[in-house]
Amino acid sequence: MxxxxxxxxxxxxxxxxxxxxxxxxxxxxxxxxxxxxxxxxxxxxxxxxxxxxxxxxxxxxxxxxxxxxxxxxxxxxxxxxxxxxxxxxxxxxxxxxxxxxxxxxxxxxxxxxxxxxxxxxxxxxxxxxxxxxxxxxxxxxxxxxxPEQIPVELGGVTRFVSVDTIAYVEAHGDYARLHTDHGSHLVRIPLSALEERWAARGFVRIHRSHLVALARIDELRLDGGATSVRVGDAELAVSRRHARHLRDLLMRRAP
Missing domain, CATH: 3.40.50.2300 (Response regulator)
Known part of the structure; x- marks a missing residue:
């Protein structure tokens, strides 16, 4: 108690x-x-x-x-x-x-x-x-x-979302949109700050606009030199700068 x-x-x-x-x-x-x-x-x-x-x-x-x-x-x-x-x-x-x-x-x-x-x-x-x-x-x-919690505003009410429910994050200038199991939320935190804070929790930068939970990646796709990943129903581009590092991480994760 x-x-x-x-x-x-x-x-x-x-x-x-x-x-x-x-x-x-x-x-x-x-x-x-x-x-x-x-x-x-x-x-x-x-x-x-x-x-x-x-x-x-x-x-x-x-x-x-x-x-x-x-x-x-x-x-x-x-x-x-x-x-x-x-x-x-x-x-x-x-x-x-x-x-x-x-x-x-x-x-x-x-x-x-x-x-x-x-x-x-x-x-x-x-x-x-x-x-x-x-x-x-x-x-x-x-x-x-x-489990880390992050505050989000829903209809004027502050709620806390567990980081464990976030599949990927999308940059919106000084804001970031969190894509979770139950919808998305816009928060006033830069993507770069979340990248640094959540690196130890398995989030990896795949593009200047996207940060992804490594465990949520379902597929890695290569098409004519372009790389992308599937996270649930979303397909996200992987920049050349991040592609090799991401492939290495996924290979190390594979059984």
Whole structure:
């Protein structure tokens, strides 16, 4: 079960969030802090007391006694993004879920590897989904890498898409279109940034306009000197610059 710290400078919002969290059967305990300074004091006390034991990330790879911090962004003094950066510097940081009235910080949340990004007023069903994601990550095996999430906008609502569901990415200037198992999403992240970030996850550049998950390539086609790949229903051109490297990667992958 989860040990939760919620941080918000607005007492009514904090009280409502704690009420909903404590009603979730996956939450062992939920404590509140009115600002980042109080949150750091609580985290310090948790470290000193050596809480944690067998449940949750505490004692595995989170701050002892705290599995996840539900964190407001706009607060007096130290803001939520700043606090998340500070926590990220710990040897065993807790997971982060942002809870905010502002939609414009999803990209920063992505950069800080937040598990989720909730908009106020928080709906019970949406909070339950965030708790489910945290619960799965906390109880995953220590060897399994956490699935990276990327924020996308759908009808004014921020959702997080798992990188594991992305087959290929298409460049759109300073934006990129993610082609997933369930549709496509435009995000304000350059293709070059995703190429560098996802190289270790098996994504390879095949053209100045396309980045492809190597495991999703179904066919490699050679036609009159031109090279292309089939990824699901899409056929994508491979530039001469990238063709030889791609063939080498696919040959090494073959049984």
């Amino acid at each position: 989860l040990r939760v710290l919620a941080v918000d400078d607005e007492a009514p919002a904090l009280g409502e969030l704690l009420y909903l969290l404590r009603a979730d059967p996956r939450v062992h305990s939920a404590e509140g802090a009115g600002d980042a300074t109080e949150a750091l004091r609580r985290i310090g006390r948790a470290l000193e007391s050596g809480q944690g034991g067998d449940e949750g990330v505490g004692g595995v790879d989170g701050i002892d006694g705290i599995d996840v911090v539900f964190l407001d962004i706009h607060m007096p003094g130290l803001g939520g993004l700043d606090l998340a950066r500070l926590l990220g510097g710990f040897a065993r940081p807790p997971l982060i879920v942002f809870v905010t009235a502002h939609e414009g910080f999803a990209v920063q949340a992505f950069d800080l590897e937040a598990v989720d990004y909730l908009l106020k007023p928080v709906r019970r069903e949406r909070l339950a989904e965030a708790v489910r994601r945290v619960h799965e990550l906390v109880h995953a095996t220590a060897q399994a890498p956490a």
